[in-house]
Amino acid sequence: MAASQSVLDPLAIGIDIGGTGTKFGIVDHVGNVLFSGDMSTKKNPQVEAFIDNLYTNVKVLIDKAGGIGRIKGIGVGAPNGNFYTGTVEYAPNLPWKGVIPLAKMIEDKFKLRVTLTNDANAAAEGEMIYGAAQGMKDFIMITLGTGVGSGIVANGKLIYGHDGFAGELGHTIVLPDGRLHAGTGKKGSLESYASATGVRLTTLEMLKNTTTPSSLRKVPPDQIDSKKVSEAAIAGDELAKEVYTFTGRILGIALANAVMFSSPEAIILFGGLTKAGELILKPTRENMEANLIQIFQNKVKILVSHLKESDAAILGASALAWETA
Amino acid sequence: MAASQSVLDPLAIGIDIGGTGTKFGIVDHVGNVLFSGDMSTKKNPQVEAFIDNLYTNVKVLIDKAGGIGRIKGIGVGAPNGNFYTGTVEYAPNLPWKGVIPLAKMIEDKFKLRVTLTNDANAAAEGEMIYGAAQGMKDFIMITLGTGVGSGIVANGKLIYGHDGFAGELGHTIVLPDGRLHAGTGKKGSLESYASATGVRLTTLEMLKNTTTPSSLRKVPPDQIDSKKVSEAAIAGDELAKEVYTFTGRILGIALANAVMFSSPEAIILFGGLTKAGELILKPTRENMEANLIQIFQNKVKILVSHLKESDAAILGASALAWETA
Numbered sequence: 080m081a082a083s084q085s086v087l088d089p090l091a092i093g094i095d096i097g098g099t100g101t102k103f104g105i106v107d108h109v110g111n112v113l114f115s116g117d118m119s120t121k122k123n124p125q126v127e128a129f130i131d132n133l134y135t136n137v138k139v140l141i142d143k144a145g146g147i148g149r150i151k152g153i154g155v156g157a158p159n160g161n162f163y164t165g166t167v168e169y170a171p172n173l174p175w176k177g178v179i180p181l182a183k184m185i186e187d188k189f190k191l192r193v194t195l196t197n198d199a200n201a202a203a204e205g206e207m208i209y210g211a212a213q214g215m216k217d218f219i220m221i222t223l224g225t226g227v228g229s230g231i232v233a234n235g236k237l238i239y240g241h242d243g244f245a246g247e248l249g250h251t252i253v254l255p256d257g258r259l260h261a262g263t264g265k266k267g268s269l270e271s272y273a274s275a276t277g278v279r280l281t282t283l284e285m286l287k288n289t290t291t292p293s294s295l296r297k298v299p300p301d302q303i304d305s306k307k308v309s310e311a312a313i314a315g316d317e318l319a320k321e322v323y324t325f326t327g328r329i330l331g332i333a334l335a336n337a338v339m340f341s342s343p344e345a346i347i348l349f350g351g352l353t354k355a356g357e358l359i360l361k362p363t364r365e366n367m368e369a370n371l372i373q374i375f376q377n378k379v380k381i382l383v384s385h386l387k388e389s390d391a392a393i394l395g396a397s398a399l400a401w402e403t404a
Numbered sequence: 405m406a407a408s409q410s411v412l413d414p415l416a417i418g419i420d421i422g423g424t425g426t427k428f429g430i431v432d433h434v435g436n437v438l439f440s441g442d443m444s445t446k447k448n449p450q451v452e453a454f455i456d457n458l459y460t461n462v463k464v465l466i467d468k469a470g471g472i473g474r475i476k477g478i479g480v481g482a483p484n485g486n487f488y489t490g491t492v493e494y495a496p497n498l499p500w501k502g503v504i505p506l507a508k509m510i511e512d513k514f515k516l517r518v519t520l521t522n523d524a525n526a527a528a529e530g531e532m533i534y535g536a537a538q539g540m541k542d543f544i545m546i547t548l549g550t551g552v553g554s555g556i557v558a559n560g561k562l563i564y565g566h567d568g569f570a571g572e573l574g575h576t577i578v579l580p581d582g583r584l585h586a587g588t589g590k591k592g593s594l595e596s597y598a599s600a601t602g603v604r605l606t607t608l609e610m611l612k613n614t615t616t617p618s619s620l621r622k623v624p625p626d627q628i629d630s631k632k633v634s635e636a637a638i639a640g641d642e643l644a645k646e647v648y649t650f651t652g653r654i655l656g657i658a659l660a661n662a663v664m665f666s667s668p669e670a671i672i673l674f675g676g677l678t679k680a681g682e683l684i685l686k687p688t689r690e691n692m693e694a695n696l697i698q699i700f701q702n703k704v705k706i707l708v709s710h711l712k713e714s715d716a717a718i719l720g721a722s723a724l725a726w727e728t729a
Contacts, residue, residue: 217565233570239559240667241704245542251664251665252657254580265695332580340556340576340666341565341665342567342572344566373588
């Protein structure tokens with residue numbers, strides 16, 4: 080398909096709601112973000128005011144794009160977003176508490192069809208429509224950011240499960256009785272290790288429990304974050320490299336388990352942790368293969384998303400609008 | 405649907421191929437096994453001879469059932485059976501080595517449409533068509549026998565994955581660096597604990613490493629099997645009960661991980677280990693719930709299959725014939 084754009088082609092709106100900010104954009108069929116913007120989420124403690132402000136902001140872009148007649152629909156990615164009910168339920172990072180009928184509220188305001196899911200499922204849709212998973216019927220998307228999210232596609236469809244909440248690979252237990260996850264109270268989950276927070280904690284533990292020389296020993300503990308660890312590792316710091324080797328080991332086990340569950344063609348990784356490149360990908364790949372039984376070995380691709388990070392959230396959300404159109 | 409059977413209703417053939425024996429039967433739409441039989445698998449080192457003998461045996465039943473015109477198709481469950489290709493690939497317990505085009509061979513011989521998958525996927529189809537999963541679109545079937553098999557249904561369809569081999573929950577790693585699985589060479593898999601073999605090994609370890617009094621201390625180690633442990637546990641033996649508490653802990657973690665992956669309505673258990681009843685189900689349920697994040701808690705049913713054990717394999721295989729008809 081050529082990346083051309085007729086003036087008559089329909090467009091989709093993608094809205095990615097995060098705890099701090101909300102990004103939105105108007106996207107064509109091949110994944111060009113034609114117009115985009117952002118606004119604060121947390122400065123809108125009332126969801127009604129948030130919707131009003133969102134409409135005001137997005138309406139400007141709709142007019143630029145040629146008016147509402149060109150818009151096929153709206154896709155929304157939001158934490159704890161439920162595809163079946165269109166609600167956001169008990170999202171710890173959002174200012175609105177309880178169960179919020181967000182899809183219906185946006186639909187009523189915009190008079191456009193709205194499809195909502197969580198951010199990782201939206202990311203998986205984005206990869207399937209515009210990204211590395213084009214043409215794939217079975218793949219797993221894993222977002223390695225502040226937390227770990229996932230979207231699982233099997234038989235060409237996202238798995239939402241019985242209740243709309245499927246795909247929480249980040250909370251699966253990799254090391255029983257392992258590290259406590261402050262947010263969930265569970266021990267040894269993938270997210271407690273293979274997230275920005277996890278990398279920070281692993282680094283602090285290694286600085287404390289080993290004598291490995293490290294440039295990070297000069298950094299005050301409260302200023303150590305995954306970005307600094309990643310930069311140190313890329314610069315050759317031994318301890319920082321060990322942090323990624325360990326993180327890759329945990330991630331590799333989790334990926335092996337995911338592969339033996341749904342046997343995907345590829346696993347697509349996205350997010351901050353992938354910036355360490357082969358430093359994390361190599362141990363991840365090796366530990367995944369080492370834990371796979373023979374019939375699964377050497378056939379699952381681990382790919383890093385090539386969508387522009389600034390566009391990915393909008394693209395993922397907008398993909399929902401095409402999928403359900 | 406009434407459990408009645410008109411003489412004109414179509415019928416399905418179910419064939420379950422195991423390492424030792426093969427069971428076959430003719431089944432109606434509501435799960436009555438009208439005619440059935442069995443034969444040796446391992447006495448047929450040549451697959452061609454196996455197919456010839458199978459045909460001879462099954463043909464007798466077909467004639468009893470009113471002739472080939474009444475048969476809609478054949479479903480086959482076999483270890484390492486691949487749904488997409490109809491082949492059995494490198495099955496360690498079958499006498500035929502390499503890749504065997506079993507579906508095609510049976511199709512050519514019987515002149516009937518043949519659908520093949522592994523035994524656990526067939527069991528899941530059986531539960532969906534005739535058993536505890538009727539009407540469910542999202543559930544997981546787990547067979548706890550000599551090994552641990554699984555079949556995962558999402559969006560109303562079995563997940564076969566990219567290569568046809570999805571659903572190997574038994575080989576997922578629950579305790580990294582845990583018990584060595586002699587068959588796969590991997591450490592800490594679900595199957596190395598939550599199978600008949602696993603229960604035997606856990607019992608031997610506990611007899612050796614604890615001083616808990618037990619009636620099993622009088623049994624020679626090479627005669628300890630999961631049946632004896634189950635009987636001892638039911639009779640109140642402390643050590644045997646601890647074996648199931650431990651096994652349930654491992655199984656509970658694995659089920660929690662499966663739930664957070666595909667969010668099923670129910671998990672259906674089948675096989676020898678379920679004979680211990682609440683002795684294994686209670687710790688399994690408790691450990692599953694304890695490892696689930698809040699949004700998944702208290703909503704997934706753990707059910708024990710109510711299909712007759714002697715019929716279940718044939719029913720599961722026969723279900724494939726309806727599914728693809």
